[in-house]
Amino acid sequence: MKIRVAVVQFKPRKGDVAHNLDRVAETLRQIVEENLPADVVVFPETILSGYFLEGGVRDAARTREQILQELSCRYQPFARAEPLDVVLGFYELWHGKYYNSALYLTLEQEPARCRILHTHRKFFLPTYGVFQEKRFVARGRTIEVFQTRFGAATVLICEDMWHSITGAIAALKGAEVFYVIAASPGRGFRGENVGNVMKWQTLLCNMAEEHGVWVVNASLVGFEGGKGFVGQSTIVNPFGQVVVSAPLMQEAIATATIDTEEIAIARANAPLLADLEAGLADLLIEMQEIAEEQHTRDRQ
């Protein structure tokens, strides 16, 4: 199956959810009116507010139902005949707590048919160095795979991707396409590119190659109080090769048509996922032992 994917990077206006929803809608309008090849449009982490909000999270957070309603309203004036899927990051209010979340939703001409397919709440919250997420948002507790009309997918947010085990779980659960949204402030200016851009490229390629999956990454751009988000959103094929990258720092849309049939070819060449499945029972016992040991040790 072929999926036409567009990754979008723009600089959100800090804390202004309504304005940023307008920009998301404007981008969708451009995609529809210019007939860009896009079945799924992916926006970065916290695109509706900007990333560094600190206590401002409580002002910017919305429920997922609000986002669906706001976006489907804005979409109607230029809605196209075929459905349009959207992945985007936002600060979410859910069951009395705030989360750094991602929505996967489908927009249709008929407002009543617009729907949320999946919500991912960031599992690994960076709270070190320049990051303070645990202070302001709660941690999601699941890594889920969900069905789209193009097959099984997962959504990961930023540090979720830095732990290989998260991707391993999603791949074991059957995800063929990983939508990875990120907000990565630039650090390290010695090499040929910004340090964390090179790190991200490595992460994306390694994850795609290890599990034989498509990895579709959308990464925030723009400066927030001197911290510049790098962009360079990237799509990687199941062989671990970069198919397309958006530019560093600049607002842009990057598109690619991805073919899920390549997954079987990649996995036949490197059956690492099958090997992982075969060893899963033993790994589970190993993990259980580690967890029990840690629990016991911390009791002493």
Next chain:
Amino acid sequence: MSRLQVVTAPARTHDAEELLRINAPLVTEWLVEFLRDEMIRRRGFHRAVVGLSGGVDSSVTAFLCARALGPENVWGVRMPYRTSSPESLEHAQMVIDQLGIHSRTIDITPAVDGYLQYEPDADGRRRGNVMARMRMIVLFDLSAALNALPVGTGNKTERLFGYFTWHADDSPPINPLGDLFKTQVWQLARYLGVPEVIVSKPASADLIVGQTDEDDLGISYHLADQILYFLLRGYRVEQIEEMGYPREKILLVKNRLESTHWKRHLPTTAMLSTTSINDYYLRPVDY
């Protein structure tokens, strides 16, 4: 039997210069974008005012501002005191001429001496602070007159050493060089085409005749930046000493670093409530 080739990791110190190397074109692109974003997009200012001392930091800042905003939107301001070196004034003029930016020259002598006549016994440090604060008065006032933003020029090394006048050199609202060590500013300066005479001369605050930073600090910038590099990453004194750096220099850098944390913060406020600003009530600078 043939022996296997042995490859040994180079000693840590051999890499230190390399560790401080920057990709100057990439840094330039980043800082130009930073200036445009912080000045135009966030604050709505299209013009910059830069105090030009004739030194490398302010020269680099002017070069970056000219790239980001266009030379027609940059004002280089020379603010000599009667003891300032004439060479500083000439070097500042070289930058103005090379970039084609606007310039102003404001002699701060009457203003500084006007105050100091009441404090004739003030020592060099106090006089230097008065000059630095006077220069900030000029920069902020001119920026108000020109509808411009004053742009800071302080580098990371001087910030970490506390080698600046509090609420003076550090007071402009944006600073492109504040996360670059002095030796990295030199790299950037050479890439940008700052006149070599400015880059290669000994750095000086030029507050006292003949003064140089390295004499004041008791250490060269090359050595200081390497030691700072490791201290900031959390290496202990003993570990840095093992790399081959002199213990007394490490302690000198560490003591300056640890005695000046206050200079890198806003004034200390007594916390009395659970809505204390910047303790409980937390909002980013650009929110």
